[in-house]
Amino acid sequence: MSLHLRMFPRVRSTLSNHKTDNTFHLDQGAMNTAVADTLPPRIPSVPHWPVTPPPPNPAAASYLIVAIGALESTARVVNQWISQAGETAPTQLLTLDSMESSTDRAALVRALDCAYTGVRILVTGGQYDVIVALTAARDHGAIACELTGFAVHTRDAPVYCAHCRNTFRAQAEPGELIMCAHCARTLEIHEHFTSALGSFLASDAHAREIV
Numbered sequence: 001m002s003l004h005l006r007m008f009p010r011v012r013s014t015l016s017n018h019k020t021d022n023t024f025h026l027d028q029g030a031m032n033t034a035v036a037d038t039l040p041p042r043i044p045s046v047p048h049w050p051v052t053p054p055p056p057n058p059a060a061a062s063y064l065i066v067a068i069g070a071l072e073s074t075a076r077v078v079n080q081w082i083s084q085a086g087e088t089a090p091t092q093l094l095t096l097d098s099m100e101s102s103t104d105r106a107a108l109v110r111a112l113d114c115a116y117t118g119v120r121i122l123v124t125g126g127q128y129d130v131i132v133a134l135t136a137a138r139d140h141g142a143i144a145c146e147l148t149g150f151a152v153h154t155r156d157a158p159v160y161c162a163h164c165r166n167t168f169r170a171q172a173e174p175g176e177l178i179m180c181a182h183c184a185r186t187l188e189i190h191e192h193f194t195s196a197l198g199s200f201l202a203s204d205a206h207a208r209e210i211v
């Protein structure tokens with residue numbers, strides 16, 4: 001882990017029932033049609049990440065910028081935020097390797113402990129890390145208007161297994177099949193994200209199979 005907590009006080013800009021006769025045919029096609037008729041329509045609820053990094057709220061009393069991971073794209077977002085935020089209020093930068101690290105999660109909590117009313121928290125990195133960090137901040141008492149997240153990619157995601165109730169990092173997107181890292185079931189990641197849990201819902205990909 002590399003942890004850097006630095007202050008940037010006012011930094012300037014450098015940086016389908018199927019009947020064919022009277023006989024009821026229970027064949028697979030009919031079953032599929034029946035299932036299609038009874039399932040509710042699929043309404044995706046997934047995060048909508050902005051295309052470009054949202055600017056820091058200029059009314060903030062201070063900023064806490066959290067950069068997670070070593071991607072260049074993350075560094076570019078951080079530089080942009082520091083340049084914009086540092087002109088209006090004291091700005092802290094916390095750089096972490098991964099929210100999978102308990103050490104890094106603890107470092108984030110320490111930084112949140114030091115935050116005062118009026119702070120705006122900006123988090124960037126890959127989708128998994130950003131979501132986990134934002135969830136930690138929310139669990140720590142931060143409210144929506146205090147939080148800004150920007151994912152530089154969506155190649156990974158925090159996934160909640162509906163069977164063993166564990167959350168883990170998956171290198172996959174909604175609609176894909178993965179193996180649960182904890183109970184080894186084959187899971188389908190659904191287009192259903194809950195900010196309360198900070199994860200995408202996944203369930204047994206074979207649960208709807210009759211045989």
Ligand SMILES: [Zn+2]
Nearest residue numbers: 161164180183
């Ligand atoms: Zn599981």
